[in-house]
Amino acid sequence: xxxxxxxxxxxxxxxxxxxxxxxxxxxxxxxxxxxxxxxxxxxxxxxxxxxxxxxxxxxxxxxxxxxxxxxxxxxxxxxxxxxxxxxxxxxxxxxxxxxxxxxxxxxxxxxxxxxxxxxxxxxxxxxxxxxxxxxxxxxxxxxxxxxxxxxxxxxxxxxxxxxxxxxxxxxxxxxxxxxxxxxxxxxxxxxxxxxxxxxxxxxxxxxxxxxxxxxxxxxxxxxxxxxxxxxxxxxxxxxxxxxxxx
Numbered sequence: 001x002x003x004x005x006x007x008x009x010x011x012x013x014x015x016x017x018x019x020x021x022x023x024x025x026x027x028x029x030x031x032x033x034x035x036x037x038x039x040x041x042x043x044x045x046x047x048x049x050x051x052x053x054x055x056x057x058x059x060x061x062x063x064x065x066x067x068x069x070x071x072x073x074x075x076x077x078x079x080x081x082x083x084x085x086x087x088x089x090x091x092x093x094x095x096x097x098x099x100x101x102x103x104x105x106x107x108x109x110x111x112x113x114x115x116x117x118x119x120x121x122x123x124x125x126x127x128x129x130x131x132x133x134x135x136x137x138x139x140x141x142x143x144x145x146x147x148x149x150x151x152x153x154x155x156x157x158x159x160x161x162x163x164x165x166x167x168x169x170x171x172x173x174x175x176x177x178x179x180x181x182x183x184x185x186x187x188x189x190x191x192x193x194x195x196x197x198x199x200x201x202x203x204x205x206x207x208x209x210x211x212x213x214x215x216x217x218x219x220x221x222x223x224x225x226x227x228x229x230x231x232x233x234x235x236x237x238x239x240x241x242x243x244x245x246x
Contacts, residue, residue: 020077020203027186027195030109030167034128035059039114045186049083051098052180053172060128061183062107064167065198070159075203079155081168082197083183085140085147093179096172100149101130102157103166122124130169130239137173140181147183156199 032044033051036058043050052059063081070076081100105128107117116122124130134153141147149168157163172179184194 001019004060006244008161014174017031020196020201023067023070023200023202024197025067025200026039026197027192028063028105028167028198030064031062031185031196032107032109033059033061034112034182036114036127039126042111042113044109044112045187047185047190048086048183049170050075050180051170051182053096053175054178055176058127058171058175061130061170062103062109062112062167063170063196064103064107064109065196067155067158067165067198069202070200070202072159072162073205074154074159075205076152076159076200077137077203078199078200078201079137080197081136081151082146082199083170084089084194084196085144085181086184086194087144087182089180091180092106092180093140093172093177093181096140096177096179097137098140098147098170098181099132099173099179100136100138100151100154100170101132102134102154103169104131106164106166120230121203128169133223144240147181151198155198159202163220 030044031049032042032046033049034043035041035050035052049061049063050059063083064097065230105117105123106122107128111118115126117129134157136149136151136154138147138149151168154168158165170183184191184196186195188195
């Protein structure tokens with residue numbers, strides 16, 4: 001009887017396998033910065049990304065990763081954008097907030113400027129078109145090193161929401177205060193490990209291999225229920241006979 005009950009329980013309470021995967025994308029596939037003081041200049045070949053804030057001067061950075069290896073419809077659990085903060089040119093912005101935003105135009109690394117996302121195609125708003133909703137924030141540290149943005153909502157919009165992946169626009173949250181940060185780009189080959197990184201923890205939409213839970217567990221239980229009934233009847237008959245002998 002115990003064996004039958006155990007078999008039934010093992011079918012009813014079936015642990016579900018986890019199929020999470022971690023994808024690390026590095027370096028970026030495209031990156032550059034755009035600055036209003038040189039509104040028609042492109043900086044896509046440089047080894048620095050620049051973010052500037054001041055009442056009259058701003059610079060934004062653009063970073064893009066090819067994440068096509070993650071299938072559409074997968075569940076995005078967590079995603080992190082990591083940029084190595086390498087310099088501030090003396091305008092220490094420690095404690096300031098820098099945001100990473102979802103870009104809405106398909107900018108070209110060697111053509112993007114403050115005025116245009118590619119040659120002959122102006123941004124709707126100079127300085128880059130982006131969605132502020134779902135933006136990720138990070139605080140500038142006191143010392144140089146990695147800055148990390150939790151960009152889960154943005155990557156979800158690409159993989160689960162059907163939005164095109166045009167990368168991130170990085171800027172100061174408050175652009176009226178004076179400050180500057182610089183990050184390494186994909187062209188920074190002196191220390192390759194310090195180039196831009198995107199980490200994505202995701203789960204496929206359907207399990208690949210492993211245990212597949214039956215759609216109708218009750219139907220699967222029928223033979224075991226019958227077995228339990230037979231075992232129960234036999235046990236009862238044996239008990240009655242034993243009592244009569246006693």
